[in-house]
Structure formats: structure tokens, C-alpha cells
Amino acid sequence: MSVQGLGMQFKDYDSLLNECVNQKSLIGGQRVQAHMIKTHYLPPVYLRTRLIVFYLKCEVLRDARMVFDEMPERNVVSWTAMISGYTKCGLYSDALTLFVQMLRSGTYPNEFTFATVLTSCVGASGFEHGRQIHSLIIKTPFEFHIFVGSSLLDLYAKAGKIHEAHTVFEALPERDVVSCTAIISGYAQLGLDKEALELFCALQKEGMPSNFVTYASVITALSGLAAFEYGRQVHAHVLRSELSSYIVLQNSLIDMYSKCGNLSYARKVFEIMPERTVISWNAMLSGYSKHGIGKTVVDLYNRMNTENKVKPDSTTLLTVLSGCSHGGMEDIGLKFFDEMKGRRNGVDLSIELYGCVVDLLGRAGQLERALQFVKEMPFEPNAAIWGSLMGACRVHKNVEIGKIAGRKILEIEPENAGNYVILCNLYACEGNWEEVRKLRELMKEKAVIKEPGKSWIEFDHTIHTFYASDRSHPRKEEVFLKVRELSDRIKTAGYCPDLSSVLYDVDEEQKERMLLGHSEKLALAFGMINVSETKPIRIMKNLRICVDCHNFAKFVSGVYGREVFVRDKSRFHHIVNGVCLCGDYW
């Protein structure tokens, strides 16, 4: 395009700038601006705002800000465009600062401003700021504006206030794809998977419009539920629709099949992708990692580096290392870590990565070295670090180091019940019942409430959920009898209930009864009754599986010749012929 000759007028500049915005032509726009300066043309607010938008489009935030700062006067659009620029670059607190300046300058925000600035609040995890802005919005006509409302409900949902989010959603006079997706994904991101799925179904019946983001969100909920049959149906629907080529959607399918325990389906989706992002690789790697298949994790990671199309990020490193740990490949994992530390590779090593190393050393039984490693870390060790050291001490029955880790962790996280349980187990294996008793008292004192354990199993297109000592399932009698029967049978093969897993101060007989009531045993028994002998039994649990239930499942697998999968909070246990791929370390 030509910017030669004088006599350029407003509409000429306007159309030139429009063209540069559309083509993202940085040089073109810069020439337009240079021409304005050369000819002493003083652009009005409108054109200066167009320049800001142009620079933002070309991702040159600094130059956009320069134009903004030099404006003799600004209107709501100039302010909003600049705030949105910061938001899109992830500079949320700068965006919020600018918003405050805007209010001070006496410019009234409009629906565009509010929608943007609420997004900044979400990005900055600034829920309180968001709430304050909500009270500003109440005084405007924008509270029920669909864009503003979507941001608002997202704000509440991401702060964990799903009820308030739902209220905002219900109050919207109209609904569209984005607002519907926002509320569904709000439930899914909080782990309220069943609610997310139900809402999706209900809204679909009402004719909700949906797109690939909607499906990505509902597939996330299905991953949490491990609803394999349902997931396949949704996948089939996606294939029939125009949505199947979205990478985000394929990524969520990889994760969904992995979390349903079906790695071969996940791999199939992964292999036929014409293009992959780092998330595709990470999702696939994580699938193998959680199943304890360390060798494939390493092979896949090597292939990723050989192909050299997608660069590993910090999540990749974490997944590979945790894959080595879950897969019982301590030496290779430690070698990886040294390599990473040597290279750095532009990716910062995170505290979580150091946590993986503690896991690796712990698994290898090198507890002294693990403790030393924790002491020398460039981070202040957190609860997760001490937790993995304590877990390692429980497995290797090292009470001495376990106590050190335990003391630290109770300082940092006195409210986490799981910590007390592991520490109690540790003291119990030493026969130190006095300490166990003290810990129980402490737990009562701090009023720690354990998240109720639940397990579920998909059978006959239904999800059957069991709670500890559950009396609610319609076939409870049958299930309880089956647990007894299994227990009696495997006892003859050497199963011995691990009474130290019970934290309550009751007699031994009752302890055993409580153990038999654990939700994963109920789900396993239900599976033994109903699932065809040729098929594996797949159980899901919301917490980590306890030592006794793990042992129970191994014996059932061995004695009855069944393949059992248990997906717990952190990984898969794949049990064949009485042996678990986790190597009894988790």
C-alpha cells in the first residue's frame, strides 16, 4: 500500500489502518503512524484507538501503550482496548491497575470493559477484586448482559462458589454457547463431574447450542467419572459432527480414554492426530505414567525429542519423571533429573520436580539420601515433599526418618487427615501403640475431617457408587455377603487383614469389620458378582487406595484368576495374577 503524498484525511488513515489490522502488517501500520507524525497530522481519539488495536493485534504491547500514554484525551473504548491488551498477554495485575486508573479518570466502564476486567480477575486469582467489581456492575444496566454474565459466573465458579455461579447463570435472560459451556466447565473443574454431566444433558434437551469447547468440558467430566461407555458415545457423536478436527477435543479424548483405563483407545486417538500440541504429548505420557508403564513413557518422550516438532515443557518433564517413579525405574529417572538440571533448557525446574526425585529415591529405599536431598533443595520443602518422604518411610518401615517427615508435615498441614493415617501406620508397624493413640487424640483435637471415601464401578451403562460401610446400594446385602465370602476364601491363601489401617480405637473384630466395609472392597465384590469372567474388573476410587484393600485386591486377583484395575486418586493399579504393576509402592 502507498502512504505517499500529503493531504491524507481521516478516512484514508482509517481504511489503511483497517487493512493493516486485518493483515497483521506491522510495517504497514508503522508507516501509517510515521506519516501522521511527518505531516503533523493530529489524529483524533478514534484513530489513536485504532492504532492501539493495531499494535495489540501485532502483539507489540509496548508500542500500544506508548500511543495510549500520549493521548491527550481518552474514551471508554481506548481504555477498554488497552485493558484487554494486558489481559490477553496474561498481565492481569497491570490490567486491573489500568482499570482503577480508568475509574479515577471519571470514564464510565461499559459492558465490554466489565467483561474484560472480570477475566483479568479470574486470571489473577483475584476473587475479592472480582466481587468488588460485581458490586459496581449491579449499579449499571450490565449485570444481566450475556458477556458480562458469563465472565461473572466464571469468576464465581473458579473461586469454588459454584452455587453463586449457578445463580448468575439462572438469572441470565438468554443463554448461548459460551454461558452454557462456562457453567458446565465450572462444575467439571471443581470435580463435580456428575453434576456437570447432568447439566450438559439437561441443557442439551433444552436445545443448548454447543461447540468444541462444550464437548471438551463434558469430556473432562467423563474423564473424572471414568464413564467409558458414555465417553465412547460422546466420541462417536464428535466423529459424526464437524468438531472432530479440533486438537483441544482430541487432547481431551486422549485423557478421557487414559483415565478410563483404556490406553489403546487413547493411543489410537493420539496416533491419528495430524498435528499435536505439547498437551497431546503430555496427556498421552500421563496415561502411561499413571498406569505404571515407565518404559513406554521413556520411549514416547524420546520419540517426542526425535520428531522435534513440539518442545517439552515443565509439565512434560514432571510427567516423565513421575512416570519413571510409578514405573519402578528409579535409576533412569534419577539420570533424567541430572540431565535436566544440567541443561535447564529454558524450562525452570519446579518444586514438584524435586518432589518426584524424593519419590524416586524413596522408592529405591534410599531414605537417608532422600532426606539429605530435601535438606539441600533450592526450595523450602512443602507438605507434598514431606508427604512423599513419609510415604516412602511407610513402605520401607523406616520409622526414624518417617518421624522427622511426619513432624514437619503436621506443622504445615495439621488439617489433612491423610497425613495422620500414614503416620499412624508407621508407628503401628513399630508396635508403638502409645504414639498411635496420641496421634488419634491430636486428630480429634484438630477436628480433622476425612473426605468420605467412595468407589464406583460402571456396569450395565450405570455408575454404581459405594461409600464405606454403605447401606444405600439396592444390592447391599448381596454385596456384603460377597465381601465376606471373598475374604474367607483368600484367607486360606494367606491374606491377613492389616488392622493397623484402622484408626479407630475399637476391638480387633470390629476393626476387621470396618476394613471389610471399605468402599473399594464393596465395588470389587459387586464387580465379582456382575462382570463377566472374561473381562477385567475396573474400579475407581476418589482417594488413595489403602494398604489392606490393595492387598485384598491382589489376593482376589490371584485366587480367582481375575484381572483388576483400580484407579485411585494418583494412579492406576493394574493387578494380574496377584501382582500389581505398582510394585506395592504408591
Added chain:
DNA sequence: ATAGGGTTAG
């Protein structure tokens, strides 16, 4: 002219 929802890891 300026605007809202999404996929992986722990």
C-alpha cells in the same frame, strides 16, 4: 473500534 467459556502435570 473495545468483550465472555476450553485440553495436560502435582
